[in-house]
Amino acid sequence: MALAVELQLPINALTQNHTSLGRLIERAVAGDTEAFEQIMIYSQQRVLAMTWRMLGNEADARDAAQEVFLRIFKYLKRYDQNRDFFAWVYSLTVNVCRDFASRAAKQGVQFSSLDDGLETFDLPSEQDNIYIEIQRTQQLDLIAMAIASLPQKEKAAIVLRDLEGFPTEEVADILRSSPTTVRSQISSARRKIKIYCDQYLNRKERRAL
Amino acid sequence: MNCKHVQDLLPLYAGGDVEEKTAEILAGHLRACVECSRLAGEYRETTQMMQQLAPPQFSESVYSGIRKRVLLEIEPKAAPSLSGRIDGFFRPKHRLAFAAGLLLVTGMFAFYFISFGDSETPQIADGRAADRTADKQRTDQISAPPDLDKETEAPEAFPDAARSIIPPQGKVTKQRTGRADKRKTQAVARFVTEKPAAPDKPDFPVTDRPAPSQTLAVSPKSRVPEKTLRMELQTNDPNIRIIWFADLQANKNSGN
Numbered sequence: 435m436a437l438a439v440e441l442q443l444p445i446n447a448l449t450q451n452h453t454s455l456g457r458l459i460e461r462a463v464a465g466d467t468e469a470f471e472q473i474m475i476y477s478q479q480r481v482l483a484m485t486w487r488m489l490g491n492e493a494d495a496r497d498a499a500q501e502v503f504l505r506i507f508k509y510l511k512r513y514d515q516n517r518d519f520f521a522w523v524y525s526l527t528v529n530v531c532r533d534f535a536s537r538a539a540k541q542g543v544q545f546s547s548l549d550d551g552l553e554t555f556d557l558p559s560e561q562d563n564i565y566i567e568i569q570r571t572q573q574l575d576l577i578a579m580a581i582a583s584l585p586q587k588e589k590a591a592i593v594l595r596d597l598e599g600f601p602t603e604e605v606a607d608i609l610r611s612s613p614t615t616v617r618s619q620i621s622s623a624r625r626k627i628k629i630y631c632d633q634y635l636n637r638k639e640r641r642a643l
Numbered sequence: 644m645n646c647k648h649v650q651d652l653l654p655l656y657a658g659g660d661v662e663e664k665t666a667e668i669l670a671g672h673l674r675a676c677v678e679c680s681r682l683a684g685e686y687r688e689t690t691q692m693m694q695q696l697a698p699p700q701f702s703e704s705v706y707s708g709i710r711k712r713v714l715l716e717i718e719p720k721a722a723p724s725l726s727g728r729i730d731g732f733f734r735p736k737h738r739l740a741f742a743a744g745l746l747l748v749t750g751m752f753a754f755y756f757i758s759f760g761d762s763e764t765p766q767i768a769d770g771r772a773a774d775r776t777a778d779k780q781r782t783d784q785i786s787a788p789p790d791l792d793k794e795t796e797a798p799e800a801f802p803d804a805a806r807s808i809i810p811p812q813g814k815v816t817k818q819r820t821g822r823a824d825k826r827k828t829q830a831v832a833r834f835v836t837e838k839p840a841a842p843d844k845p846d847f848p849v850t851d852r853p854a855p856s857q858t859l860a861v862s863p864k865s866r867v868p869e870k871t872l873r874m875e876l877q878t879n880d881p882n883i884r885i886i887w888f889a890d891l892q893a894n895k896n897s898g899n
Contacts, residue, residue: 467714467717467718470714470717471710471714474709474710474713475706475710478706478709478710479701479706482698482701482705482706482709483697483698486698486699487696487698492699492701492705495698496705496708496709499709500709500712500713503709503710503713504713504716504717507713507717570695573692574692574695574696576692577689577692577693577696578696581693581696592693595658595660596658596690596693596694597693597694597696599694602660617655617660620654620655620658620660621651621654621655621660622654624654624655624657624658624686624689624690625654627689627693628654628685628686628689631689631692632685
């Protein structure tokens, strides 16, 4: 729910298909490009946010979002109206991002990593507001890079669960996996992210003090 | 539950992904264990940071650019292509209509060739149509003037000539509706003073009158001197016509 407010989306669209959306889908399947454009407008924020979270940079996120919409158009006739539309969209998005990541890996390209000049930093004093804002920004950058370092399956699971806010069962549905497997992937991802952040937040040093 | 088991479950516990009963057990352990409690706090902090990780605010131009590129890609697919239209034309419901139309056209062609195919080509048929008009005019000339019959009789100087030229079976009536093989003896004599028709056009008056008289036509408005006789012999070949001129005055003078 908080995510829907953040993205300024209709709240009921998160969990169930809207009636007008159903009509738009039918028209788009019949070849109505205007209806498909409406579907894109309806889902563009989520798709682009998801691709950005999965790929870690805007340029790749835009290309991936474009590919997601092309796949939506291509496979829209196969869409099962009983299934949540956005779960289906997220499923396509995850697959596209995996393809992008594997293609980049073959070409020797790495998405954003922590080696881009980020160094260890001490947490500033909470009394200084400027430093609080800087601290928050740095922490978010750190989390983004930690997520980017995860394996694709764990990344998809943790993004859907913690960033997009889906319950574990829906994450399993989107990823076409079992809840147990998804839970294991989420646990592993959180542990790796914490270890990753420990290096840069000087948690061990703080513990020693 | 010892610390190792608790620490294994802490990532899920921090995100609320453990069952209620397990969560209660873990909470009890964390109240008693400082190290596990500190680790749980760090997991919770990391998870909260992740949940705050919002994507950048993309401008509308970014979204519209993506939509524009997507629409450019899909519009050719959405609009039916030429091959698609052809395929659509040959869909079952259109296929029957197309077959019916084809059958109808084929039937019309077959009917046409059966009716006219072995007689003449369309060009000849067109030529005949023109001839019918000319013949009609000629027939009118024959029947209209009451004194014309008198003039169209064979001249006395050539009674035998006209009869000998026209074969007994040389019927020329209604030849235009008959076939080419029926036009056997069209060698006819015509005493005309008008300009003869084009050689490629059959020039037979259509009338029910007896053969000798119907083949004779003399225009009262002829430019040829009245004392000159022009006789045309039409052979079986429509391209060959024998035209003979005779000076009647000279014959009369010599007869006298």
